[in-house]
Amino acid sequence: MKFEKIDPKSVAENSAKLIGSDWMLVCAGDRGGFNMMTASWGAFGFMWNMPAFFVFVRPSRYTYEFMESRDFFTVNILPESRRDALNICGSRSGRDCDKAAAAGLTPEFTENGVYFAEARLVFECRKAYSQMMEAGSFADKTLVEKWYAASDFHKMYVGVVERALAAK
Ligand SMILES: Cc1cc2nc3c(=O)[nH]c(=O)nc-3n(C[C@H](O)[C@H](O)[C@H](O)COP(=O)(O)O)c2cc1C
Numbered sequence: 498m499k500f501e502k503i504d505p506k507s508v509a510e511n512s513a514k515l516i517g518s519d520w521m522l523v524c525a526g527d528r529g530g531f532n533m534m535t536a537s538w539g540a541f542g543f544m545w546n547m548p549a550f551f552v553f554v555r556p557s558r559y560t561y562e563f564m565e566s567r568d569f570f571t572v573n574i575l576p577e578s579r580r581d582a583l584n585i586c587g588s589r590s591g592r593d594c595d596k597a598a599a600a601g602l603t604p605e606f607t608e609n610g611v612y613f614a615e616a617r618l619v620f621e622c623r624k625a626y627s628q629m630m631e632a633g634s635f636a637d638k639t640l641v642e643k644w645y646a647a648s649d650f651h652k653m654y655v656g657v658v659e660r661a662l663a664a665k
Pocket of ligand 1: 533534537553554555557583587591
C-alpha cells in the first residue's frame with residue numbers, strides 16, 4: 498500500500514466511529530521488537546494546540562511493555578476487509594504468538610516506530626503524557642465496579658500526532 502502524508506486535521510471521519518466502530522490498532526516498538534493490540538477506547542482530538550490521540554492500555558497487555566519503553570506509538574486504522582486481523586490482535590497476545598503473521602499484517606519500520614502496510618490511515622504519535630487511572634479519581638464509581646473489579650486500571654497515553662498518513 499502506498500501512503501501520502503496528510504494534515505491530521507483533514508481527517509473528516511467522526512472520531513467516535515473511527516475508534517468505537519472501526520477500532521484502532523495501537524502499535525509500539527521498532528525493528529528490535531514490537532507489539533500491537535486492538536483498542537476501541539480512546540479519543541482523537543486536540544491538546545496543547547496539537548492534534549493528539551488518547552489511548553488506554555491495561556498493564557496486563559504485552560503492548561503495555563512497548564508503550565512504556567518507547568517514545569512513540571502508532572494508531573493504525575484498518576479497512577473493514579481487515580476486521581479479522583483486528584479480532585486476532587484483540588484476542589491473542591504477542592506474548593504467545595507472532596501476531597503480525599497470524600493477522601496477516603506487514604510491519605513498516607520508520608525511524609520512530611512501526612505501522613502496518615494494510616492500514617488506510619496511520620497516525621505516528623509522540624508520547625507526551627501518561628497516567629494510570631485511579632479508583633479515587635472516578636466521579637462515577639459505578640464505572641469502577643463495572644470495568645475494574647480486578648483493579649486492572651488502564652493507563653492513559655496522550656500522543657501528539659507527528660505524522661499522519663493515508664493510503665493512496
Ligand atoms: C474491539 C476491542 C477493543 C479493545 N480495546 C482495548 C482498549 O482500548 N484497551 C485495552 O487495554 N485493551 C483493549 N482490548 C483488548 C486487547 O486488544 C487484547 O487484550 C489483546 O489481546 C492484547 O494483546 P497483547 O497482549 O499482545 O498486547 C480490546 C479488544 C477488542 C477486541
